[in-house]
Amino acid sequence: MRINPSDSAHKETAILVGVRWENTPAQLTDEYLDELSLLAQTAGAEVLGRVVQARKRPDAATFLGKGKAQSLMRQAAALDCDLIIVDEELSPTQQRNLQNLAGEKIKVIDRSGLILDIFVRHARTREAKTQVELAQLQYMLPRLSGQWTHLERQKGGIGTRGGPGETQIEVDRRLVRQRIIKLKSELKHLAADHNTRSKRRKHSYQVALVGYTNAGKSTLMNSLTNAGVLVEDQLFATLDTTTRRLDLGDHQPILLSDTVGFIRKLPHHLIASFRTTLAEVAEADLIIKLLDASSPQVEDHLRTIDEVLTELGVLDNTSLVVLNKVDAITDRHILASLKRKFPQALMISARQRLRLETLEEAILLAHSSHFQAVVLKVPVSAAKLIHEVYRDLEVNNRRDEDGIVTLEVRGPESALRAVQHRIRMLAPPE
Ligand SMILES: Nc1nc2c(ncn2[C@@H]2O[C@H](COP(=O)(O)OP(=O)(O)OP(=O)(O)O)[C@@H](O)[C@H]2O)c(=O)[nH]1
Ligand SMILES: [Mg+2]
Numbered sequence: 001m002r003i004n005p006s007d008s009a010h011k012e013t014a015i016l017v018g019v020r021w022e023n024t025p026a027q028l029t030d031e032y033l034d035e036l037s038l039l040a041q042t043a044g045a046e047v048l049g050r051v052v053q054a055r056k057r058p059d060a061a062t063f064l065g066k067g068k069a070q071s072l073m074r075q076a077a078a079l080d081c082d083l084i085i086v087d088e089e090l091s092p093t094q095q096r097n098l099q100n101l102a103g104e105k106i107k108v109i110d111r112s113g114l115i116l117d118i119f120v121r122h123a124r125t126r127e128a129k130t131q132v133e134l135a136q137l138q139y140m141l142p143r144l145s146g147q148w149t150h151l152e153r154q155k156g157g158i159g160t161r162g163g164p165g166e167t168q169i170e171v172d173r174r175l176v177r178q179r180i181i182k183l184k185s186e187l188k189h190l191a192a193d194h195n196t197r198s199k200r201r202k203h204s205y206q207v208a209l210v211g212y213t214n215a216g217k218s219t220l221m222n223s224l225t226n227a228g229v230l231v232e233d234q235l236f237a238t239l240d241t242t243t244r245r246l247d248l249g250d251h252q253p254i255l256l257s258d259t260v261g262f263i264r265k266l267p268h269h270l271i272a273s274f275r276t277t278l279a280e281v282a283e284a285d286l287i288i289k290l291l292d293a294s295s296p297q298v299e300d301h302l303r304t305i306d307e308v309l310t311e312l313g314v315l316d317n318t319s320l321v322v323l324n325k326v327d328a329i330t331d332r333h334i335l336a337s338l339k340r341k342f343p344q345a346l347m348i349s350a351r352q353r354l355r356l357e358t359l360e361e362a363i364l365l366a367h368s369s370h371f372q373a374v375v376l377k378v379p380v381s382a383a384k385l386i387h388e389v390y391r392d393l394e395v396n397n398r399r400d401e402d403g404i405v406t407l408e409v410r411g412p413e414s415a416l417r418a419v420q421h422r423i424r425m426l427a428p429p430e
Contacts, residue, residue, distance in 0.1 A: 011046040014083040015076050017064065020054045031297060035264070036087045036111065042235045043117050048079055062101070063094040073101050084108045089265065092143045112139060112267040118236050119270065127190050127276060128239040134183040135269040137176050144173055191276045204253045205367045207246065208284035210309070212301040213237075213261030215292040216324040220350035221258035224360070229258055236261060241280050248364055257284070262308045264300065271311055278312060285412070286318050286366045288359075293323035293338055293347065318370070320362055321345040327352045374416055376407045382426055389419060 016036050020029040029052055037047050053068045062069045063086060076084055084102060090110040098108045109117075116136050123129040209217045213236050218229040225244040230237055241259040248254060257280040271278075281287065289305050291298050302321070309315040321342055327349040329335050338347075346362060348355045373396075378386055380403050389395065393411035400406075409416070 011044060012082040013048050013079070014040050014045040014085050015048055015072070015079070015081050016040065016050045016085050016087065017072065018050065018052045018087045019058065019064070020052055022054075022056050032087060032264075035297075036085065036114075038235055039111075039114050039118065039263075040083075040085055043114055043121065045083060045085075048081055049075075051075070058088070058094070060091075061093065062097050063088070063090055069098060069101055073103070073106065076102070076106050081106060085114055086110045089267070095143060111265060115236075115263065115267055115270070119239060122236050122239050125240050127187075130183055130186050130190070131273040131277060132239075132270075134180060134187065134273040135267065137180050137183070138269040138273075139267060141173060141176055141180075144176065187273070187276055191279070194276055194279050204255045205286070205370060206255050206257065206280065206284045207286045207288060207363060208257045208259065208281040209288050209290055210259065210281055210305055211261060211290035211324075212292065212295075212304060213263050215261065215290045215301070216350045217258050217261065217290050220290060220324065220348075221256060223350050223353055223356060225256055227258070235263070239277070241277050243280060246363070248360055248367075254363065254367060257281070262304050264304050266304075266308065271308060275312075281309075282312050282314055284314075284317065285370055286320065286363065287314065288363075289319055289321045291321065291323050291342075291345075292325050294325045294328035298323075298338070299341065318366060320359075320366070322359060323347045324350050327354060370412055371410055372413055372416060373408065373410045374420070376409055376419065376423060378405045378407065378423055379403060379426060380405050382423075385419070385422055385426070393419070 016033055018029050018033045018036070020026060033050050033052070037050075040047050051068075051072050053064050055065070059065055064072065072084065075081075082105075084098070084106060086098075086108070088110060089112045090098070090108075095108060095110065102108050116132070116139060119128075119132045120136065123132045209221060211217050214233070218231045218238050221227050221229050221242065221244070222231065225246055227242055227244045229242050238258060239260050241257050243255050243257040246254040246256040259280060260274060260277055275282075287309070289302065291301055291305075295301065306315055309317075321344060323338060323342060323345045326335070326347045329338075338345075346355070346358050348359055350356070376389065378389070380386075380400065386405060386407075389407060389409060392415055393409040395407055395409050397408035398405060409419075
């Protein structure tokens with residue numbers, strides 16, 4: 001176990017616990033724990049050390065082997081440590097058993113609990129707060145036991161912030177379930193608001209930035225649109241979606257959205273409850289997958305992005321892979337290997353504003369192949385159809401002659417095809 005010198009008296013102190021599964025290289029386990037360490041620091045903890053056990057599979061009762069778990073608790077007690085953070089999702093039983101071994105002074109939390117804690121800290125808007133609380137309650141529900149709530153009451157702090165930890169200590173499962181129903185209905189209302197908003201945006205081409213947390217999405221958003229989104233060298237700085245107009249010349253508006261970042265093993269409840277925030281991604285005409293090219297985990301990150309997009313049902317939508325932070329790569333071999341691994345990817349630096357024009361060109365290209373101009377001829381009697389053309393497409397010119405309306409329109413290929421099909425259906429059989 002490595003011990004870092006302590007630098008602050010008030011921070012909660014933590015020991016990180018990882019497992020090296022069979023066939024996993026030691027270096028990878030280390031990198032995973034580096035990420036867990038960043039998460040812990042983002043949650044305000046000071047990391048005192050790490051414990052890793054090699055295992056074939058988790059122990060059903062105590063996750064680590066029982067002997068290892070006991071020696072871990074002794075080490076933690078000797079260091080006067082507040083928290084044990086396990087880099088996996090613990091089952092409620094494993095969590096309860098480890099907590100029993102840890103005693104009352106030390107709190108055991110898992111990766112999901114830690115991520116949820118950061119989301120609670122960073123939620124600013126009503127939407128984000130509602131979504132986070134919902135995810136947190138769903139995570140806690142199977143873990144609620146007399147003893148656990150008793151511990152929460154005593155200690156508070158990381159893993160118990162917000163939700164029932166502070167405000168509803170005495171809740172039982174029934175109350176939690178009622179609250180979950182209420183939050184879900186609030187989110188439905190917010191989603192309805194969102195639908196109205198997105199109807200208004202129908203004529204626009206929507207581009208969504210997605211990526212691992214800290215990849216530089218907000219930095220890129222700011223560089224392209226001057227949106228002034230918060231940028232921090234921190235995980236999950238952004239929890240809301242910001243949308244701005246991207247000005248790339250004279251055509252239908254292009255809208256760019258920056259949203260919440262992803263992470264390996266993002267708690268399932270979070271993805272589910274962040275659907276309202278992620279609606280911009282689900283509806284996007286173009287998805288930009290932004291990767292931190294300077295991370296050794298870049299391929300893993302792309303896999304994580306694709307997993308979340310699969311969960312949102314949009315993996316097959318048009319997308320671009322963009323490698324960011326190329327300014328931070330000094331080794332030519334790494335650069336060459338990235339080019340081999342991601343032959344289609346654009347390489348940029350959002351912070352240094354390097355090669356942003358290549359990205360803008362790629363967006364314009366995707367935009368122009370998405371939107372097409374056609375001429376429609378509709379009988380003036382088909383008033384309903386003409387009304388829908390005006391509602392759903394951009395009409396640039398109209399001529400009325402001999403009962404036929406000639407419309408010069410522009411719009412997404414799919415919408416144009418649908419209208420053309422309906423016009424054909426109107427025509428009298430020959
Ligand atoms: N070297 C380098 N650093 C960058 C670049 N772009 C962003 N960063 C840094 O990366 C960190 C994260 O940037 P953000 O823009 O907040 O990242 P994000 O993807 O929005 O992160 P979350 O909102 O937390 O998910 C900040 O410290 C940025 O200054 C880049 O092109 N090069
Ligand atoms: Mg951000």
